[in-house]
Amino acid sequence: MNINKSNPLLLHPLNKWMKKKKWSWFPHQIETFQHVQSGSDVVVFAPTGAGKTLTGFINPIDNLIKLKNFKGLHTLYISPLKSLANDIVRNLEKPIKELDLNISFQVRTGDTTPYKKQKQKQKPPNILITTPESLALLNSYENAKEFLQNLKYIIIDEIHTFLDNKRADLLSLNIERLQTYSPNLQRIGLSATLKNKQDAKKWLCRKKPKIVSYQNSVLPKIKILESKERIPWSGHMATYSINEIYKEIMKSKLTIIFVNTRAQAEYMFKNLWLINKKKLKIAVHHGSLEKNLRLKVENNLSKGLVDCVVATSSLELGLDYGDLEKIIQVGAPKGINRLLQRVGRSNHNLNTPSKAILVPTNRFEFIEAKAAIEEIKKNNLDKIDLKKGSFDVVAQHIFATACAGQFDINDLYKEIIKAYPYKKLKLNEFKQLINLIQDGGYVLKNYDQFKRIFQLRENKNIYKLVNRRETRKYRMNVGTIIENPMLKIKLGTKTLGNIEEVFIQNLSQGDSFIFAGQVLEFQSMKNNLVQVKRSKSLISKIPSYSGGRMPLSTNLANSVRALLAKSNMWDLYPEQITEWLKRQKNISKIPKKDEYLVEQFPRKKNFYTVIYTFAGWHANQTLGFLLLRGFKEFNYKPLGFVASDYAIVLWSIKEVKEIKTILNLGLLDKHLDNYLEETSIVKRLFRDNAIISCLIERRLPGMEKTGKQVLFSSDLIYTVLKKNEPDHILLKSSYEDAKKNMIDYDRLREILKKIDKKIILKKLTSISPLAVPIILEINRENLSKKETDEYILEDLENEILKEANVLSIN
Amino acid sequence: MYYQLINFGNEEFHAYPDKSLYWKRLNTLIVSDLHIGKSISYAKNKQFLPPYDTKEILNKIFVSLDKFKPSNLIIVGDLLHDVLSTLSLKDQDHKNLSQYMKNTDFIWIKGNHDKNIQIEGFKNFTNYKIDKLLFTHIPIETSLFQICGHYHPKVKISHRGKTIFKTCFIHNEKIFILPSFGILTGGLDIHSKQISDVLGKNNLNIYPVGQDKVYKL
Known part of the structure; x- marks a missing residue:
């Protein structure tokens, strides 16, 4: 073929191997090779199965062979997960060994032994496969420059998983450091398909930026599980469809069932075993399980020794499992990109479609699943919003820089603002972080004799670490991922995994819960170990994991609204869904794509207001708190609210008459600061900020405090600081984090800007069909932490007093 | 501020939410474990806690002194966190303290944290006896009723599916333990071995400290 003649990769060292395997080069591989050769930084967008990993290594391998006997570190490969890094080594090993190429490569992660790390420093491999955290550590060594100054390429794998979080901030700062050490360094990013490719390019590329994109023409085959059962109004456990899910597992050689939370995973796993008459091999996989248990499941997966694995996002990335034929997604997809990533796991060949079945767990999720399928057909992907970099990560980076040696603050500032997330970092903010x-x-200069870094007397711009001992503290604190305080679960002497301390604190001896697919009975907690035994009972509490809530993407939310409004589609839905929507239309209204339906009705002596925002849980939760305040101002005596991804419901003693006056941008401007102050959101984020910025130490192995104590002392620090120095940079940082992540400020702002003109108000005599799911979710008090504490104490005291009175009367 | 009435050793005490104890009969204010200057001693290990704890603790104690104008102030140990802590007491703080000492007797019982430290104007004691009551940082072998500090007791409360930890006053028949009056001081679970060894497990009277009120459990 013509293209082959002009294909420069036919001369590539790997071409022989490709030929032996009867593989041919992809067009995007050729294109990437040429761009990188001509000096460009490149981001490659391609779906799973399109040789992405190889694409990254084409130029480095070619260059290494040309340079002959290159000594030292030539290429860094950054992977988001330790386990992925190991997979990459295995994949790289094959061609390099088979062709007997003179290229050395090694992995370096948190799991690498100190001995091996030391050896790597003395005799570095040509290619080092590592993670963002290990890269940051590498940069903090005194001889980092020596080690890294001949670096030619850095490859960032799965760059789409990095772009919108603090790991991205950390990585971006460290890439700039590498660029300083080695000005000729070229950057290659590998990404799943994204909507805003330009943003990824801006984030990564500096030199002649280029985008290479490969579009898969074969669409995945996704359908919604056809169930004879009733889809429930609300709930998230899909119990109704368990038999049908089981039938689907039987039909395929290997199935992965993806769920959204760890609790769902445990529940689904248990329910499948209860009906497992055919003795299928079913396993469970989530991030809290002990590493060895996880590795065992992964091994069985790759060897085809299981029939089905129930998994959370823990299995979203990673090895290709050859036998995997089908993906079942239980619960709402929450986003197009996420769904595609999950569905793509069953894809081994670009020419055959991957197969997936969606199982909505309630009625709204049915619409969401349908909408997701429509959007995938149109290839309408989610946008990843790049965020302004966080302050605490810069502080950590400054500490790391000091560990590597004395530094000039002006040089460091100039380097930091080259990183995309920090383009707008102000000099005075940077100095506060120094x-x-x-x-x-602190404003109060009390600690003059105890500084961690100090200015040289002869040059005030140069800072130096006081004491080499401090490097150890940095190394213990590196990274941006702060886990909730966790406790190890022990069954006999066997460790099953980790569970949130908060969950265990609510258990009493004899309480049962499900973990690692078993019903366990809580026995005792000693030295941060939770001792359990197997329970005979089948009734159990489900671990409620806080990390489970996935945000609903704006893109998918809009699509849900659009689909809901298309009444001509309804007849294609299952009868119960059609009935539900038709009744809603008759009794109230189905909002159009750009309308905001507000329903009000009396119920059980109270007055209910339901607002359908489709804004996602975070934004709705915030809006709920703000509206509580708004309602209080108008003296409607609000009692509480509940938020879902789609709507919020508030209930009050008095009728809410002025909803249009209250629901607008003014609400946000007026009440947001108060809201942040009174809830524990900022306080919680302050803890993360204090740890990431190395103000307080992370839990260290061996000298562990319990997580509760860490939380306790950061709470005290927060309170004291807020009272005495409200402008402190870490408070500002926590506040910005809250705005960015926890409360979905921008999304809420967008909605409130236009909402007042688009409210459709329906006064009803009773609850509407569309409101039933959210009303069913009303099950908890929505009081702030402070109020809750007082409430608990008061209530308990009253109960005891009552008891005492009864006793004295008797 | 509302107080909670506590009967101990045939005497009446008032427990306040600022974690002080007032003995009305003898017009005596009792506090414990202030740990003044904890922040500065942490700074030595490069843990930079906000340096406002000393100021806040002193303000808190001055507010109480202004309110009760007590004849005695008994500090049941650990007034200071360590030797470095004296650095956080500024000249003005010393002036204010001596002003208060004109009308109030400061009785400083030494704790494990401050046993080797002196401050001008403070009278030091290893323990202090009034009638049948003995004030001591850590309880000792005695037939007297003892009022102590040291342990920073906090109580775990699980109620209606929620769990919270609260600082508390706690006593059995013979021993009373005060909460820590400090700002950046953590706490120890009353069911921990250290506290159980002192108070036992039964017949405990527990008074969790809330926002504006001391509760009784």
Whole structure:
């Protein structure tokens, strides 16, 4: 073929191997090779199965062979997961060994032994496969420059998983450091298909930026499980469809069932075993399980020794499992990109479609599943919003820089603002962060004799670490991932995994819960170990994991609204869904794509207001709190609210008459600060900020405090700081984090800007069909932490008093 | 501020939500474990806690002194966190303290944290006896009723599916333990071995400290 003649990769060292395997080069591989050769930084967008990993290595391998006997580190490969890094080594090993190429490569992650790390420093491999955290550590060594100055390429794998979080901030700062050490360094990003490719390019590329994109023409085959059972109004456990899910597992050689939370995973796993008459081999996989248990499941997966694995996002990335034929997604997809990533796991060949079945767990989720399928057909992907970089990560980076040696603050500032997330970092903010590392950065200069870094007397721009011992503290604190305080679960002497401390604190001896697919009975907690035994009972509490809530993407939310409004589609839905929507239309209204339906009705002596925002849980939760305040101002005596992804419901003693006056942008401007102050959101984020910025130490192995104590002391610090120095940079940082992540500020702002003109108000005599799911979710008090504490104490005291009275009367 | 009435050793005490104890009969204010200057001693290990704890603790104690104008202030140990802590007491703080000492007797019982430290104007004691009551940082072998500090007791409360931890006053028949009056001081579960060894497990009277009120369980 013509294209082959002009294909420069036919001369590539790997071409022989490709030929032996009867593989041919992809067009995007050729294109990437040429761009990188001509000096460009490139981001490659391609779906799973399109040789993405190989694409990254084409130029480095070619260059290494040309350079002959290159000594030292030539290429860094950054992977988002430790386990992926190991997979990459295995994949790279094959061609390099088979062709007997003179290229050395090694992996370096948190799991690498200190001995091996030491050896790597003395005799570095040509290619090092590592993670963002290990890269940051590498950069903090005194001889980092020596080690890294001949680096030619950095490859960032799965770059789409990095772009919108603090790991991205950390990585971006460290890439700039590498660029300083080695100005000729070229950057290659590998990404799943994204909507805003330009943003990824801006984030990564500096030199002649280029995008290479490969579009798969074969669409995945996704359908919704056809169930004879009733889809429930609300709930998230899909119990209704368990028999049908089981039938689907039987039909395929290997199935992965993806769920959204760890609790769902445990529940689904248990329910499948209860009906497992055919003795299928079913396993469970989630991030809290002990590493060895996880590895065992992964091994069985790759060897085809299981029939089905129930998994959370823990299995979203990673090895290709050859036998995997089908994906079942239980619960709402929450986003197009996420669904595609999951569905793509069953894809081994670009020319055959991957297969997936969606199982909605309630009625709204049915619409969401349908909408997701429509969007995938149109190839309408989610946008990943790049965020302004967080301050705490810069502080950590400053500390790391000091560990590597003395530094000039002007040079460091110039380097930091080259990183995309920090383009707008102000010099005075940067200086506050220097002070934060120096002595906590307080206005009250009490700690002069105890600084961590200090200015040289002869040059005030040069800072230096006081004491080499401090490097150890940095190394213990590196990274941006802060886990909730976790406790190890022991069954006999066997460790099953980790569970949130908060969950265990609510258990009493003899309480049962499900973990690692078994019903366990809580026995005792000693030295941070939770001792359990197997329970005979089948009734159990389900672990409620806090990390489970996935945000609903704006893209998919809009699509749900659009689909809901298309009444001509309804007849294609299952009868119960059609009935539900038709009744809603008759009794109230189905909102159009750009309308905001507000329903009000009396119920059980109270007055209910339901607002359908389709804004996602975070934004709705915030809106709920703000509306509580708004309602209080108008003296409607609000009692509480509940938010879902789609709507919020508030209930009050009095009728809410002025909803249009209350529901607008003014609500946000007026009440947001108060809201943040009174809830524990900022306080919680302050803890993360204090740890990431190295103000307080992370839990260290061996000298562990319990997580509760860490939480406790950061709470005290927060309270004292807020009272005495409200402008402190870490408070500002926590506040910005809250706006960015927890409360979906921008999304809410967008909605409130236009909402007042688009409210459709329906006064009803009773609850509407569309409101039933959210009303069913009303099950908890919505009081702030402070109020809750007082409430619990008060209530308990009253109960005891009552008891005492009864006793004295008797 | 509302107080909670506590009967101990045939005397009446008032427990306040600022974690102080007032003995009305003798017009005596009792506090414990202030740990003044904890932040500065942490800074030595490069843990930069906000340096406002000393100021806040002193303000808190001055507010109480202004309110009760007590004849005695008994500090049941660990007034200071360590030797470095004296650095956080500024000249003005010393002036204010001596002003208060004109009308109030400061009785400083030494704790494990501050046993080797002196401050001008403070009278030091290893323990202090009034009638049948003995004030001591850590309880000792005695037939007297003892009022102590040291343990920073907090109680775990599980109620209606929620769990919270609260600082508390706690006593059995013979021993009373005060909460820590400090700002950046953590706490120890009353069911921990250290506290159980002192108070036992039964017949405990527990008074969790809330926002504006001391509760009784």
